[in-house]
Amino acid sequence: MDDPASTERKFFGIKLPPKVVWTKRTKADLRTGLLFLSPWLIGFLLFTLYPMVVSFYYSFTIYHSKRTPDWVGLQNYKDLLTDEKFWISLNNTMYMVAIAVPLGLLASFLCALLLNLKVRGQAFYRVVYFLPSIVPTVAGTILFLWLLNPQVGLVNTLLAQIGIQGPNWMADPNWSKPALILLGMWGMGGTIIIYLSGLQDVPVSLIEAAELDGANWFQRLWHITIPMVSPITLFNLITGMIGMFQYFAQAYIVGGGDSLGRPLNSTLFYSVYLYQNAFLFLKMGYASAMAWILFVIILIFTLLLLKVSDRFTYYAG
Numbered sequence: 001m002d003d004p005a006s007t008e009r010k011f012f013g014i015k016l017p018p019k020v021v022w023t024k025r026t027k028a029d030l031r032t033g034l035l036f037l038s039p040w041l042i043g044f045l046l047f048t049l050y051p052m053v054v055s056f057y058y059s060f061t062i063y064h065s066k067r068t069p070d071w072v073g074l075q076n077y078k079d080l081l082t083d084e085k086f087w088i089s090l091n092n093t094m095y096m097v098a099i100a101v102p103l104g105l106l107a108s109f110l111c112a113l114l115l116n117l118k119v120r121g122q123a124f125y126r127v128v129y130f131l132p133s134i135v136p137t138v139a140g141t142i143l144f145l146w147l148l149n150p151q152v153g154l155v156n157t158l159l160a161q162i163g164i165q166g167p168n169w170m171a172d173p174n175w176s177k178p179a180l181i182l183l184g185m186w187g188m189g190g191t192i193i194i195y196l197s198g199l200q201d202v203p204v205s206l207i208e209a210a211e212l213d214g215a216n217w218f219q220r221l222w223h224i225t226i227p228m229v230s231p232i233t234l235f236n237l238i239t240g241m242i243g244m245f246q247y248f249a250q251a252y253i254v255g256g257g258d259s260l261g262r263p264l265n266s267t268l269f270y271s272v273y274l275y276q277n278a279f280l281f282l283k284m285g286y287a288s289a290m291a292w293i294l295f296v297i298i299l300i301f302t303l304l305l306l307k308v309s310d311r312f313t314y315y316a317g
Helices: 024-058 075-081 084-114 122-134 138-147 154-161 176-186 189-199 205-214 217-228 230-245 251-255 270-280 284-311
Strands: 009-011 014-016
Touching: 024 284, 075 284, 084 122, 084 176, 084 189, 084 230, 084 270, 122 189, 138 154, 138 176, 138 251, 176 251, 189 230, 205 217, 217 230, 230 284, 251 270, 270 284
Parallel strands: none
Antiparallel strands: 009 014
């Protein structure tokens, strides 16, 4: 008799995978595996999947959290298209994604190159560069508010010593977002560590071979080091982009703790405006629609990056 597991099965001429035979051992292994996975599965179902499904339903309703939802179909999405603050918040967020993320990647890579040099006190320097990233977000932001204070801040004081009048930073809509970019670059220790781990995996033999062939340091960097760490660049680019689309805490604090996007809505980012609608105006349905639009935007940008990644990403082997 043929083994049932190896019997060829077809469906309208299409070959199907061999039928799985559920032995007692297989069933026992499945139960054991599900038992170990159950904490994660329960957490995922209750705290991720269920809120997503409910928010998707709420996005088609008018829901103020104190009464039952009223179904309005696509009205929330239509209202968003004519909401001036929605477009302001999206524009501010895109500004940060287009400028802060590439600048952060470049600065992180350059710092990682420096920290990869074989110099005395290397471990100390690495700790110093990483320390800002473990400072709590609130504390770090308040520290920067003091450093960038236009009257008594350390930054403007140092600029005045060389004859430069510092800007108002957080009080000037033209400088508020650059100030937040500086704040983000100050706490880029995690990205530096990831780049540093990638640099240590670059084959020394390739560097030495290029050096013997007469390649200078820039040629070795451009043709060997950068291509070898390109997968890490792609990872940092995607995670940084996703994080920047959800930029919230620093902008909330800079706005005075009321998330109003001061000055002149220059710090009104997408997540901040979503927070306003959900918890200040209690427009849960409207905020849910914003959340799903943000999800679609992030998904599209992520897929685009993955689509074009083959042009600049090198995977050894």
